[in-house]
Amino acid sequence: MPGLEDLYREIILDHYRSPRNRGELPAPPATRVEGFNPLCGDEIVIFLTVANGIVEDIRIGGQGCSISQSSASMMSAAVKDKTFDEVLRLTNAFKAMMSIHVGGDEHTDAPPDADVKLGDLEALRGVVKFPVRIKCATLSWNTLAQAIDEATATKDP
């Protein structure tokens, strides 16, 4: 039986207590996107600025449980100054860790990039053992993907 310690690793609680990149950016010029977890009512707001295919700055608002908040906090630290391609690979690797298969048939999908380093995000691995919480962990990632789409759509002529 998975215990609470599998879920609530110390580093998760640390990000929950001291969330990184919390706040707002003036929008516009920043892109502002909201995400909802319909199951529990958690809401996340991502403020994003991009330049030359790179995540220039990011801020996180909204409210949620320790899993969604810490996932968002760790994500914000991990994607800053990264190229969109790096962000996508990181997102896919994170979702794979959450046992969500991206972009294809579950059975034939290629294994995620072995060389993507999840770093602190590894701490969220235990979430898989608590399936109802997976949506908490992935909320910020899905919202970020949407934010990047919107930011690039408004940039492209």
Place this chain on the structure above:
Amino acid sequence: MSDGLDVAAVKADFPILDREVHGGRLIYLDSANTSQKPRAVLDAMAHYYANSNANVHRGTYLIAEEATNALEGARAKVARFIGAPASREVVFTKNATESLNLVAKAWGRAHLRAGDVVVLTELEHHANIVPWHQLHDELGIELRWLPITADGHLDLTDLDQIVAGAKVVSFAATSNVLGTMLPVRRLVDAAHHAGAIAVVDASQHVPHAATNVAAWGADFVAFTGHKMLGPTGIGVLWGTSEILEATPPFLSGGEMILNVTKEGFTTNEIPWKFEAGTPPIAEAVGLGAAVDYLEGLGMDAVREHEVSLTGYALRTLAERFGDDICVHGPADESERGGVMSFTFKDLHPHDLTQVFDQHGVCVRAGHHCAKPLMRVLGVAATARASLYVYNDEADVDALADAIAAAAEFFSFSGPPR
């Protein structure tokens, strides 16, 4: 036992309560979400399938007649249980959500037009909000909202002005989040005075207190079987004969017709004109058995038990956690059902209930399908413990112990804000 319920005997009637979870007793405190089922309900359904299973209203053979009698017998039991003047006023649906959709989509589409006003309260379940939003988008009806007070009561100050000119007043008899019991008769009278019909969402009332739809004087009353010891897959819409006659069918197909030609159809009589297709027969049998079980306990004894246990719970939580816990809704247990939504320190309800689970304590965390109310309360989510006939003081103590365990597990001052 000070109240009229022998809870130990009641507990023994519910097989699932013998189950172990995470190495301990199952402490079920989520009956507002769905109730557990007594053996009598499970047996009645199994007996129906093993002995009388056939389609209804069709066959001429013995078991088909038995099946029809089982369905119609269940309808008669439900009618008596809620004080309905006639069985034919009881429509079986899938759940309360379908019942409320039937009112909005079938009655509403036939009788409402652009600019008509529908009055709801701020404490409604989404099932009594979203169908009306759809009518807003489709027909251009307007919604008005009766507000709630800081202590979780309905604010009746401007009742007459708010309902003035309305066509529908639709409200929950008991809040699924705050436990507040609304003054149903008063609201029905205000609706009728304004020339509106009164629709009561009694999903959280019928399971917990004696209900008399005729004494309420409402036009429609909706509720759901699975919260009142019955199975999932069956709900009820009661309506007066007059209003049901004036409501067109909702779904269509078999069962709901008298005649069909290539040119058209004529509808069956009430209630069958609302029951298209093969109905949930075994579920109706189960619901009938649930009604028998509740009548055996006595609804006054059920209510008395819940008031006294809710009082015990409110006192226990206040004594053990003081200002660290905030229980929403009326402070006086006699004004509320056994539903307690709470927040504890800065802990997110999801994190709280995750710890509860390790202790076998089943409590729901989230917005409880009442997001407009959550916004009024100024919270994104709450944890909600809800009591029923099989709960006792030991269950409440287990909840308090689980809260203490969560406080210890997350023993930090919470996220800085």
